[in-house]
Amino acid sequence: MAELLSIILAAGEGTRMKSALPKVLHPVGGLPVVSHVLRTVQGFGSKVAVVVGPGHEAVEAAVTRFDAGAQISKQIDRLGTAHAVQQARGAYEKAAGHVLVLYADTPLVTSATIGQIVGKLDEGADMVVVGFRPENPTGYGRLITEGGRVRAIREHKDASDDERLIGLCNSGIIGFRGDTLRGVVDRIGNQNAKGEYYLTDAVELAAGDGKRIDFIEADAAELVGVDNREKLAEAEATFQQFKRKEIMAAGVTLRDPQSVWFSWDTEIGRDVTIFPNVVFGPGVKIADNAEIRAFCDIEDAVIGEGASIGPFARIRGGAELGPDVHLGNFVEVKKSRIGAGTKAGHLSYLGDAEIGAKTNIGAGTITCNYDGVNKDKTIIGDNVFIGSNASLVAPVTIGDGAYTASGSVITEDVPADALALGRARQENKSGYAPKLKERALVKKAAKGN
Numbered sequence: 144m145a146e147l148l149s150i151i152l153a154a155g156e157g158t159r160m161k162s163a164l165p166k167v168l169h170p171v172g173g174l175p176v177v178s179h180v181l182r183t184v185q186g187f188g189s190k191v192a193v194v195v196g197p198g199h200e201a202v203e204a205a206v207t208r209f210d211a212g213a214q215i216s217k218q219i220d221r222l223g224t225a226h227a228v229q230q231a232r233g234a235y236e237k238a239a240g241h242v243l244v245l246y247a248d249t250p251l252v253t254s255a256t257i258g259q260i261v262g263k264l265d266e267g268a269d270m271v272v273v274g275f276r277p278e279n280p281t282g283y284g285r286l287i288t289e290g291g292r293v294r295a296i297r298e299h300k301d302a303s304d305d306e307r308l309i310g311l312c313n314s315g316i317i318g319f320r321g322d323t324l325r326g327v328v329d330r331i332g333n334q335n336a337k338g339e340y341y342l343t344d345a346v347e348l349a350a351g352d353g354k355r356i357d358f359i360e361a362d363a364a365e366l367v368g369v370d371n372r373e374k375l376a377e378a379e380a381t382f383q384q385f386k387r388k389e390i391m392a393a394g395v396t397l398r399d400p401q402s403v404w405f406s407w408d409t410e411i412g413r414d415v416t417i418f419p420n421v422v423f424g425p426g427v428k429i430a431d432n433a434e435i436r437a438f439c440d441i442e443d444a445v446i447g448e449g450a451s452i453g454p455f456a457r458i459r460g461g462a463e464l465g466p467d468v469h470l471g472n473f474v475e476v477k478k479s480r481i482g483a484g485t486k487a488g489h490l491s492y493l494g495d496a497e498i499g500a501k502t503n504i505g506a507g508t509i510t511c512n513y514d515g516v517n518k519d520k521t522i523i524g525d526n527v528f529i530g531s532n533a534s535l536v537a538p539v540t541i542g543d544g545a546y547t548a549s550g551s552v553i554t555e556d557v558p559a560d561a562l563a564l565g566r567a568r569q570e571n572k573s574g575y576a577p578k579l580k581e582r583a584l585v586k587k588a589a590k591g592n
């Protein structure tokens with residue numbers, strides 16, 4: 144395979160998003176739109192050049208965070224897609240192999256589509272245009288084809304009535320042999336309805352040079368361009384469809400696929416079962432045979448083999464749950480490590496904790512990890528029994544095999560195998576209840592009600 148350079152156009156203003164955030168930084172599946180494109184081309188070992196608009200420092204930062212080697216160019220005046228590509232001249236002039244042009248706001252283009260472009264270029268095409276058939280082609284450039292090749296792309300505003308009847312549209316993704324791009328890009332003019340330098344004019348110029356311009360057709364769903372909130376929601380829905388299929392194909396049971404929401408990087412092992420209404424934020428890895436019951440919200444967490452989570456659990460902030468851990472309803476775990484076989488069945492908050500293996504965390508246990516200023520750690524050993532309704536005031540350590548009595552406020556370390564009582568002792572006063580009741584009745588009568 145020839146060397147690959149991907150030029151990603153990201154200079155659009157995105158005004159239709161009506162957002163303080165640049166449009167290509169809005170997340171789809173928890174990952175900024177532009178990073179999806181970067182990730183896909185990275186899969187081909189491609190070099191990357193990104194063209195950003197003025198004031199797009201946040202886009203630059205997001206790009207370099209994802210791909211430290213990416214070259215960033217600025218397009219100060221937005222004079223059209225060909226002009227945008229020219230801003231990456233430093234990159235494409237040196238490109239030894241193929242050059243792909245993609246839009247940063249089209250996150251769902253698949254590796255299969257990129258693979259087809261590269262395949263055709265490798266096989267001798269000089270350019271490859273990715274076409275698609277949108278439900279409503281108004282506004283898109285139309286592919287004018289002849290004998291299986293593309294002769295021109297006509298922008299909607301410049302198209303004749305007959306040309307507007309063509310359903311096959313330009314997605315904007317175009318592959319070039321490097322020399323083909325270099326041979327045409329500076330000859331593109333701006334004599335058209337918008338007065339812009341259209342990259343699409345490269346087709347007619349290259350065809351005039353006798354070049355072979357192929358096209359492929361991709362599914363409209365993967366070519367959705369995120370330029371308003373409705374399209375963002377559409378992209379999210381499509382992303383989720385793709386991801387659900389991928390996850391199920393890897394051996395995961397989704398009881399109700401439509402109600403489970405994944406992140407771009409969710410990794411789930413075989414024979415995991417996920418019940419309805421579960422949301423995964425970024426950074427989740429789940430090992431084989433785990434079970435995630437309904438209504439859980441999980442992000443930045445590693446969940447061990449055979450663990451059983453939920454219903455209604457929230458796990459986040461770098462949680463690491465060992466094998467066979469059980470967390471039940473209304474349990475929140477943040478930035479905590481929980482050892483194999485440990486159970487927290489009901490109504491708990493476990494934050495900044497290190498909990499050993501085979502420990503039982505009683506209902507209503509709270510790690511009091513925050514004093515309003517600092518966060519402190521709670522360390523609990525193996526085979527510990529934390530009685531229900533405990534407040535474990537951090538920093539505190541509870542040794543292996545220890546017991547804490549129900550309702551305790553534990554403020555001091557508990558040695559291994561000790562029983563800690565951190566509550567007022569109970570006193571029974573025999574026969575006292577009827578007297579108490581009598582007193583209450585007298586009080587009521589005195590009030591006259």
Ligand code: UD1
Pocket residue numbers: 152153154155156194218220221222223224225226227246247248282283284285296298312313314315340341342343368
């Ligand atoms: C473009 C194509 C059209 C295609 C459509 C698909 C051209 C001339 N037309 O039209 O054939 O059907 O996309 O969506 O290429 N951009 C810059 N700098 C610029 C102009 C654009 O970076 O000066 C970027 C935008 O951020 C965007 C992309 O290029 O990501 C497309 O630009 P846009 O102006 O939206 O092109 P369309 O008119 O939609």
